[in-house]
Amino acid sequence: MVMSKNVFGLMARRLGGAVPLPEADERAILDLPLIIRTIEASRDILYEGGPSNHCCVILNGWTCCYQLLTDGRRQILSFHVPGDLPDLQSLHLPSPDFGMATVTRSIVAFVPHSDLQKLSDRYPAIAQCFWREAVITAATHRAWITSLGRRDARQKLAHLFCELYLRLKTVDLTDGCSMPMPLRQTDFADALGLTSVHVNRTLKTLRDQGVMDLYARRLTIHDWDTLREVADFNPKYLHLAD
Amino acid sequence: MVMSKNVFGLMARRLGGAVPLPEADERAILDLPLIIRTIEASRDILYEGGPSNHCCVILNGWTCCYQLLTDGRRQILSFHVPGDLPDLQSLHLPSPDFGMATVTRSIVAFVPHSDLQKLSDRYPAIAQCFWREAVITAATHRAWITSLGRRDARQKLAHLFCELYLRLKTVDLTDGCSMPMPLRQTDFADALGLTSVHVNRTLKTLRDQGVMDLYARRLTIHDWDTLREVADFNPKYLHLAD
């Protein structure tokens, strides 16, 4: 289980944010029991309203959180990449208000609620970090609210690309100005409140204007400054360590 | 200072959620130092990016949190009514990612970060409650994301009315099927990603269909079932005590 050290390295670094955790706390994290599973693409990990007694850490691959309307339409709430802890909130809310699914085949570590609860009870610094994670989640949601409410299709796409690029960069998954992009046009549509047809047309204009390129499941950003300006993007909300 | 007991009664009840806090914790809350101020309508309380060294409790009146785009457009992120703690997050994030303003003239209690931090360090149950508040804030943001992304104007308005009615009801500010509604049509527009002109037309159809009425700064819901059905509203995300 070579991976497990890796997992909690990721987790400790992510939780610590700018300030690293005390050694004892890090060790306690390393001692957490965990179940590591590989999950195929497009599978549900967590069901809205269903019971939940584990939290998960994304080790590899991409996942998304979403809500369904009764008429079957889907709204994606967030995307998650390696290092993310997408459902820490389930420690407090017995049944989640959203579903989570894999986008790509993913490797996910599951940690029982009971152990995380003990951890947060015994190590106040970790409890603070959990709280901080929730606060950052809310900040990210706020950025999405503003995108959905006040930006047009072009600006929405640009904003999402900026966010994903920076988040992937902090976990070292970018390669220069390009990055893996497993999302389908329907995923963009469901995240941005659009249809896939319109996403397609809008991507074409961004491509034709040389701002970015999306090919073979990779996104290449040719003109970061323009992308950022189109999106009116301010990375502060992500609270990345840098 | 008759009000201060009131304040922390509100605060303790809100923080406790379903489970009331231990007595010692409640007492500690009652001992918090605080500054109570009355603030006129349409004044800023908190500035995006500005420093922040207090958290606030809304005692009376309505406030809203918002973000501005560089072109001056505004997106409202949430509305706050008496009993709410809109900026607990500022304990963790040095400079807020949103501004906050009064909607009506409001009475607001300010508590220094340092005292809240001490409180959360000494009383783990309170720390948990603060964390829980952040988690609920995120859940509410998610409900807004879905509204903004996937509902039309009519459904958005219906959803917002459902949310506000239930939240006001838990703090006993409704009167049968009616409630105060100080929001202007431009406020609805900025919250729902619409223009005030379109809000006006959409309100008219809801009124004409006898679903609700908005008159003299009061909202009256004539047909809750229809409103709820139009909105596809599920109150679970609010995690109200009830």
Added chain:
DNA sequence: CGCAAACTTGATGGCCGTCAAGCAAAGTGG
């Protein structure tokens, strides 16, 4: 009473949704 803010309504247009069809890519099984 007078002014400003908010509400109302009409006309017009654009962004984006819907419907539809064809194409490309990727996976499956014989």
Added chain:
DNA sequence: CCACTTTGCTTGACGGCCATCAAGTTTGCG
């Protein structure tokens, strides 16, 4: 290795929801 199927991408035609612009009316407040 190649039919076959499935999934995703692309493009066109058309229409509707909602934005924009503009003008008039009502409400609220000093």
